[in-house]
Every structure is written in structure tokens, then in C-alpha cells.
Amino acid sequence: DTAVSQTPKYLVTQMGNDKSIKCEQNLGHDTMYWYKQDSKKFLKIMFSYNNKELIINETVPNRFSPKSPDKAHLNLHINSLELGDSAVYFCASSQPAGGAVQETQYFGPGTRLLVL
């Protein structure tokens, strides 16, 4: 059983198009994340939601809009795609442990986006 799943796995599209990536977790976690990994494998957080509420919003163009219909889902919609958006996008989830200990994040398999 897949804990964190993403669809699609691969996405090839033209510049200027609008596309969505979906993420679902069946771990019962309250917090979900989107990360972007560039061609050099550098991984950077984009957004984090806790119980459908946005808690982290890094410096990301407003063409990127996350949506969390419920705490098990966090989708990423991208408007007016640009060449520089080509990357691997990872979804992750975690369950707050309380106190000063950071909980483990569980990652999805990634969505490889190529903008032509």
C-alpha cells in the first residue's frame, strides 16, 4: 500500500499551459508539503499545509497555487508554465509529534515535469 502517492508520475507540456499535480496520503497525517527538486538535485520546500491550512509559503511565484480539499490531499496547480518550472516535484506528509522534536516526513515518488 502506497503511503504517499502522486499523479501523474511524468508530465510533459508546452510553455504557457496550466497543469495540476495531485497528492494523496493514507497515513492519517495532519501536515503535507510540496518540494521542488531541480536538475542538480537541490531540494527546496514550496508549501506546507496543516489540517488544510497553509502554514509555510516560501518565495514561490503566484502562478503556483496549492489546494487542500481535505487533510489527506494536497494538490498543486501551476498556471502559465515556464521553462524554468521543469523539475521533479515531491509531495510529503508528517504527523506533528508535539514538543521540540521534528517529526519524520514521508515522501511521494515524485512528479517529473518537463516544460517544452
Place this chain on the structure above:
Amino acid sequence: GDSVTQMEGPVTLSEEAFLTINCTYTATGYPSLFWYVQYPGEGLQLLLKATKADDKGSNKGFEATYRKETTSFHLEKGSVQVSDSAVYFCALSDLYSSASKIIFGSGTRLSIRP
């Protein structure tokens, strides 16, 4: 701000060699430290973690010790296997400065020759 610096790769070793991947960090509070591994074509998986100074995290023969005095969390393995070939990420989370946020290093690609 908080940051993680790890040795640049790629690192290429022969099977059964000793592995060290260096990682140092800067943080304003008392971070938890992690090593994540990414196998080809897959997402990241937690390899090990340590939540306070002098803690040692270990898993699958890998170890790392949280050293506050040197702000380091070096990853070691005594005898690597071909199946260890992957990209390894050192990471920290400092709840006092950035709740729920993990900051990753740039990753170190490890290749093991049979």
C-alpha cells in the same frame, strides 16, 4: 538563517570500502538532524535521525552522531554495497525558527563499484 552544508559529490567507492559523507549545519536553536536517501527514480526516504546532542542515529549499517561542538552530523558506513548507490541528503529542522520546515543540504551522489 539556518543552513546545511554537505560534501559535494559524486563519491565513487569500491564495494566493501568505508564511507564518510560530511555534513555541517548552522542553526539558531536546537535542531533535529536527519539523513535522507534517494534511490534512482524514487522519492526521499528517512535513513536515520538524531534529535539532541551526542545522539547517534543508525540504520542499515549507516551511522551518524550529532556533534554540537563541531555542528556536524557526518554519515558513515563501514562496508558499502552496490545497493547503497543513491543520493544522500543531510537535513535539519529547527522548530524554534521555522516550525515544520526541513532544510536540506545539496545532496551527495554515491556510486559503488562492484
